[in-house]
Amino acid sequence: MGLSTISTYFLRLQSLSPNLIFKSHRRKRTYLARIANGSQPSSNGYPSVTTTQKTPFPGKPEADVVIIGSGIGGLCCAGLLARYQQDVLVLESHDLPGGAAHSFEIKDYKFDSGPSLFSGFQSRGPQANPLAQVLDALGESIPCVNYDSWMVYIPEGEFLSRIGPTEFFKDLEKYASLDAVREWKKLLDAILPMSAAAMALPPLSIRGDWGVFSTAATRYAPSLLKSFAQMGPQGALSATKLLRPFSEILDSLELKDPFIRNWIDLLSFLLAGVKSNGVLSAEMTHEYLS
Incomplete structure (x- = not known):
């Protein structure tokens, strides 16, 4: 479009x-x-x-x-x-x-x-x-x-990237490094359990201030509680990170590979016009990684 x-x-x-x-x-x-x-x-x-x-x-x-x-x-x-x-x-x-x-x-x-x-x-x-x-x-x-793919032009090369978080492994193996592959898997393992909570909220209700209790927590409490029950106590606790900048999740996982950090910043900029330190984790999880 x-x-x-x-x-x-x-x-x-x-x-x-x-x-x-x-x-x-x-x-x-x-x-x-x-x-x-x-x-x-x-x-x-x-x-x-x-x-x-x-x-x-x-x-x-x-x-x-x-x-x-x-x-x-x-x-x-x-x-x-x-x-x-x-x-x-x-x-x-x-x-x-x-x-x-x-x-x-x-x-x-x-x-x-x-x-x-x-x-x-x-x-x-x-x-x-x-x-x-x-x-x-x-x-x-x-x-x-x-569409199921998009053309990518980066310093490391030009390639057709297929839609989906797991499809990206093939691109990482060819254009990045084994460290990048491991870090991407580590990120998915941490994010996917939170996806249920992210998908329980309409995008319009997601915000990064105390107003989220009005737009999300109160209005969509039943669906959130159902998601938390499915995730378990540890998953529900980690879901609180969804209202924090996505870069905090990357830092907590100690993801340092330049390709991964630059790729996440690219996705963040396409989504919100800012880098990963300026976009909510819920937005990134909802849009790209669920």
């Missing part, structure tokens, strides 16, 4: 609701937002937002909500707010929406602006991709393709 597909479909939301308007501006222009002092309330009962600027601004002067930035997060917020009858204005300094998920063309060739990985769009229910759930709420669908 092309990364530009997602941002393209969000632009179609303007046809779903007049409450969402996208405005693109060059970086040279400066735009400020302030709370209006007028007596006219907005559609949600709160003071509306008035846009003021140094240059003429063609478009609506007021909105219930102004969202700065048209990345995936901004577009999701804007789409859902418009879906629930909020008057939304999205401001973007680039001339294309989508953030890291937009693409551009040069001489009939299409280029992605940044690496991103979106998967699980065909799943439905609590385990569905959060972005898929947003699109469902908006009544939108996007074309998806199933």
